[in-house]
Amino acid sequence: MLKVKLKAGDTVRVTTGEHKGAEGKIVRVFKEKNKVIVENVNMVSKHQKPSATNPQGGIKEKEAPIQISNLSLIDANGKSTRVGYRMEDGKKIRFAKSTNQAI
Numbered sequence: 360m361l362k363v364k365l366k367a368g369d370t371v372r373v374t375t376g377e378h379k380g381a382e383g384k385i386v387r388v389f390k391e392k393n394k395v396i397v398e399n400v401n402m403v404s405k406h407q408k409p410s411a412t413n414p415q416g417g418i419k420e421k422e423a424p425i426q427i428s429n430l431s432l433i434d435a436n437g438k439s440t441r442v443g444y445r446m447e448d449g450k451k452i453r454f455a456k457s458t459n460q461a462i
Contacts, residue, residue: 363390363427364442364453369462371397371430372439378425382433386422394424401425434458 365371367388373381383397403423409416431439432455440457453462 361393361427363388363393365395365427365430365432370433371395372433373397373400373425373429374431374439375429376425377401389424392424393427395427395430396422396424397430398422432462434462435460 365385365388367385369385370382371385373379378400381397381400383400385395386398387396389395399422401423402420405419405421407413407416407419432442434440434455434457436458438457440455442462443454443456444451445454446452447461454460455462
């Protein structure tokens with residue numbers, strides 16, 4: 360299992376696959392599966408049966424999980440970067456390896 364260095368709220372870019380180049384914020388992280396949900400990326404059609412809350416039913420668009428290895432973090436300059444850790448003032452912080460700035 361990989362170490363998950365991305366967190367909810369991070370802005371990421373898709374590096375490989377069908378949605379290559381797409382950007383968005385991470386909505387949810389699934390650590391045990393090494394996947395995340397990125398808003399407006401990897402949209403799938405979900406068929407819904409009619410119910411009391413949705414009497415019409417129909418086809419809904421929703422985000423599907425995407426593999427963490429297919430994403431890279433976007434730093435403050437808008438470029439892709441890798442994530443590192445270091446200690447500052449007794450606290451462990453994440454930093455962008457390309458610019459050496461704290462995230």
